[in-house]
Amino acid sequence: MEEKYLRVEKHEGQTVLFGIGDWNLYNQRRIESELERIRPVTPLIWDMSGIEEFDSAGVLLFINYFEKFKKLTNVEVRGYTPQQERLYRLLAEHQNDEISLERKSEGSLASVGKGVIDAYREFVSFLEFVGYNTAGFFRYFVNIRNFRYKEMFYHIEKSGMDAIWIIALTSFLVGLVISYQSAVQLTKFGADIFIVDMASISITRELGPLITAIVVAGRSGSAYTAQIGAMKITEEISAMRTMGFDPYYFLILPRIFALMISLPLLVFFADVIGIFGSMFAAKMELGISYTQFINRLQDVLNTKHFWIGIIKAPFFAVLIASIGCYRGLIVSNDTESIGQQTTASVVNSIFFVIACDALFSVLLTQWHI
Amino acid sequence: MMERRVIEARDIVTSFGETVIHDKISLHIDAGEIYGILGESGAGKSLLLKEMIMLLRPTSGTMKVLGHDVVNIGFKEAQQLRQRWGVLFQFGALFSSLTVAENIALQLKEYTDMDKNTVDRLVATKISMVGLPQRAGGLYPSELSGGMIKRAALARALAMDPKLLFLDEPTSGLDPIGARNFDRLIMELRELLGITVVMITHDLESIHDIIDRFSVLADRHVVAEGSLDDVLRSDHPFIERFFKNEYVNKKFPRGQKCEGE
Ligand SMILES: Nc1ncnc2c1ncn2[C@@H]1O[C@H](COP(=O)(O)OP(=O)(O)O)[C@@H](O)[C@H]1O
Ligand SMILES: [Mg+2]
Numbered sequence: 001m002e003e004k005y006l007r008v009e010k011h012e013g014q015t016v017l018f019g020i021g022d023w024n025l026y027n028q029r030r031i032e033s034e035l036e037r038i039r040p041v042t043p044l045i046w047d048m049s050g051i052e053e054f055d056s057a058g059v060l061l062f063i064n065y066f067e068k069f070k071k072l073t074n075v076e077v078r079g080y081t082p083q084q085e086r087l088y089r090l091l092a093e094h095q096n097d098e099i100s101l102e103r104k105s106e107g108s109l110a111s112v113g114k115g116v117i118d119a120y121r122e123f124v125s126f127l128e129f130v131g132y133n134t135a136g137f138f139r140y141f142v143n144i145r146n147f148r149y150k151e152m153f154y155h156i157e158k159s160g161m162d163a164i165w166i167i168a169l170t171s172f173l174v175g176l177v178i179s180y181q182s183a184v185q186l187t188k189f190g191a192d193i194f195i196v197d198m199a200s201i202s203i204t205r206e207l208g209p210l211i212t213a214i215v216v217a218g219r220s221g222s223a224y225t226a227q228i229g230a231m232k233i234t235e236e237i238s239a240m241r242t243m244g245f246d247p248y249y250f251l252i253l254p255r256i257f258a259l260m261i262s263l264p265l266l267v268f269f270a271d272v273i274g275i276f277g278s279m280f281a282a283k284m285e286l287g288i289s290y291t292q293f294i295n296r297l298q299d300v301l302n303t304k305h306f307w308i309g310i311i312k313a314p315f316f317a318v319l320i321a322s323i324g325c326y327r328g329l330i331v332s333n334d335t336e337s338i339g340q341q342t343t344a345s346v347v348n349s350i351f352f353v354i355a356c357d358a359l360f361s362v363l364l365t366q367w368h369i
Numbered sequence: 370m371m372e373r374r375v376i377e378a379r380d381i382v383t384s385f386g387e388t389v390i391h392d393k394i395s396l397h398i399d400a401g402e403i404y405g406i407l408g409e410s411g412a413g414k415s416l417l418l419k420e421m422i423m424l425l426r427p428t429s430g431t432m433k434v435l436g437h438d439v440v441n442i443g444f445k446e447a448q449q450l451r452q453r454w455g456v457l458f459q460f461g462a463l464f465s466s467l468t469v470a471e472n473i474a475l476q477l478k479e480y481t482d483m484d485k486n487t488v489d490r491l492v493a494t495k496i497s498m499v500g501l502p503q504r505a506g507g508l509y510p511s512e513l514s515g516g517m518i519k520r521a522a523l524a525r526a527l528a529m530d531p532k533l534l535f536l537d538e539p540t541s542g543l544d545p546i547g548a549r550n551f552d553r554l555i556m557e558l559r560e561l562l563g564i565t566v567v568m569i570t571h572d573l574e575s576i577h578d579i580i581d582r583f584s585v586l587a588d589r590h591v592v593a594e595g596s597l598d599d600v601l602r603s604d605h606p607f608i609e610r611f612f613k614n615e616y617v618n619k620k621f622p623r624g625q626k627c628e629g630e
Contacts, residue, residue, distance in 0.1 A: 024530070025491075026481055028483045029483060056494065090557075095497075096503065102470075334465035334466050335465050
């Protein structure tokens, strides 16, 4: 094999080793494999004068093999520049064979235990958060003048108004799709007109609120987590606390109220657009005219279905906003944790929204509503 | 081989819409110098530095770094150039999801084919070189103090053995003793490694102790350039205010002598 970084000359009774080329980080591996092949038996002279670039990686390599060769024979080093010598001294001083860069990792049993304790702590801190919020809620009624209206209206605009288009699109499509699918089944029985009953009740009572809540959880719940989490990292939250501004009051309650106000309105909007979507599908697929559809709608859609859908909305809003804010507050001091908490925030709030909806279903059926 | 002119800026103009930050700034930095950039807060020091390290394109003008025209540079050339300098950001900018050792090792792992053991040895050497204890290698940035963050960030900037080092306010936020130690460290690195250092600073003692030449930015221009003595000869209001006050005169009597000239 061709030697690119070393040249060996054997004289009587001694070996001369010439370093040549760039002894830098990029070539470290190849230089090392060349050095590995050298087994000095006679006294060694190591000549550095041919080395062009000599950086820390090269010098560390030199230190390594100098130690090794010294154990085998006499080594004399020559041909280095004063600057290379200084670098050598610096590195020799700071290099260290007992490197401990890794964090101590724990056994699997320990990490299971840690996981359980963490989950428990998270649960306790969530309860604490809920308690604090409830207390803040009542303080709001006592001291209504201090409420942060401006923040609340800002969040109504960002989480409510700005969500209108995406909610219009999704609820229109969902209305369209369920009518379209059921039309195929209903025509088999000649029960075409019942499409109105099916679509309107399912949209107002279940689908409208659920779709709106899921879109808002993905849009605003995640945004709350990311905003509050970023504020946590830049220590804005600590700064607020030291100035006596309670973050619950300044950041969280306005967001919760904003969603409680805007979500029912969005649900109403989603109901209207969803029914419009199914009207459209009914006309295209079954030839039911808009007038027919609306007349039938007046007869069959009991307002209680509509109200049930609307009443669920504030509950969903509280879940989404408080999970979003809570997840933001527990962001730890690194940027990766924002990502983890944002994911957790969306996953948790969608799960709890669906669980809450199921609870409503069970209770309302029990009460025969 | 090293070029003598490490950085050459000519007629640099930087503006955001109507606001002009730099109006035809020219300066040059030679190999082996510790060069300072001084100026009031908001004078555009950080922006000038960003233009040198290709984070920002000047509105017009030419900027040459290590012989490359960084205003009109191709992707590959830029990538190679980026391995030849180290940057210490004002607040460290360590990657918060990596430990200190991983932060330092990042470029070594990405750009070279050295094995893990060698990388670890180099990292350990750099950690020790900047005066951090070995155990700091396993810590995350959120577990470090302000001074340790600066040192860790310096170690990261030195990872690839750069010949050119950019420092944005390296001593701001450090205690006076820490700041002097940091100055000494930079001096030592320049002596030992022969690197060129470009630093933004407000620190009078750094200017007095370690900086060879510097330029003063004010009113969108370089109002003075050169060694401390050269700059003191100027009578620009900012220089009067910054250098020729009682505090400075008491601290560095040499300034007084110059003023008397
Ligand atoms: N993206 C930007 N848009 C508009 N103005 C900016 C932008 N970035 C910086 N500036 C302005 O440029 C000026 C110089 O900024 P900078 O270089 O950070 O100052 P310093 O000298 O304190 O480091 C400041 O007045 C700042 O407001
Ligand atoms: Mg700055």
